[in-house]
Amino acid sequence: MKTNNTYFLFLLFFCQIVFCQNSDREEIHGIVQVDSAAVERVNIVNKTTQKATSSDKNGNFTLFLKEGDLIVFSAVNLVTLQKVIVQSDLEKTILLVQLQTERIPLKEVVIKEESKITAESLGIIPSDQKKYTVAERRLYTARSGLLDRPLNWISGRTAQLKKELAVSEKEQLMVKLEYLFEENFYIETLKIKKDYIRDFQLYCIENNDFVSALKSKNKTLSKFYILTLAQNYNKIIVYEN
CATH class of the missing domain: 2.60.40.1120 (Carboxypeptidase-like, regulatory domain)
Structure with missing residues (x-):
């Protein structure tokens, strides 16, 4: 009780x-x-x-x-x-x-070559076959054949396709460069003003040494060249202004 x-x-x-x-x-x-x-x-x-x-x-x-x-x-x-x-x-x-969605930043993504599944690894195409971009395929087609080559040369199509190929290659380089370095790196480390970043990137891909490092995916070497290019670029901007 x-x-x-x-x-x-x-x-x-x-x-x-x-x-x-x-x-x-x-x-x-x-x-x-x-x-x-x-x-x-x-x-x-x-x-x-x-x-x-x-x-x-x-x-x-x-x-x-x-x-x-x-x-x-x-x-x-x-x-x-x-x-x-x-x-x-x-x-x-x-x-x-x-509320906001949780975002997890990825500092760097490393893709191992041996882990790739490609048409070559599956045996669809020979492993030593050269890969062509759209612009390269168009230029190759214009240059091949007994009649195609002289006709395209006379009409100026081959020259136009060469220009398109050069533009295509630069666009690919710009894409690689955009993913290689973040915006803060240009502003804080290279001292490039935000409005000039795009112009500076175009300036960089005109440099053969930098392009070679970029194509080889060598970030350390690319960073070495871009530091020098930034110094030269900033001097040009100061002179022009």
Whole structure:
């Protein structure tokens, strides 16, 4: 009998605590979104009261809150958000919470040649066969054949295709260069102004030594050449201005 009375008193005391915690708090309805899309299963914890809930399939959640409460929103692949409730939050019909997707930066990706699955490794084409870009194939076609070559030369098509090939090669070099160094490297290390980065890259791919290092995927050597090129380029810009 004494045990039952003790249990009853404990339950009554616990209910009073819960009631006191919520008596000065308002029931707030909120929605969790990422890029305007509702997010399900986001863990929402009121660190002040240690009460927790989670968002449903429409991103909806409900919590008892008051000004000054610290709310933590967390989920897999999302950036954890800690929000302190202010008076304006309590005055809103719906508390809209925007979260961001967790992004994991990759500093460097190394692709091992032996791990590649290619047409050569599958035996579809001979391993020693030369690979041609679209521009190279067009030029090869224009130069082959008994009649094609003189006719294309007379019409100027071969000269035009040579120009297209040169442009295509430079575009490929620019793509490699864009992935090799980040924007901050140009601005902070090379002292190239942001508006001049593209022009400087074009300046670099006109240098044969740098192009050779770039084609060989030698980042160390490429960095060595680009440091020298940056010094020369900055002198040119100062002179022109």
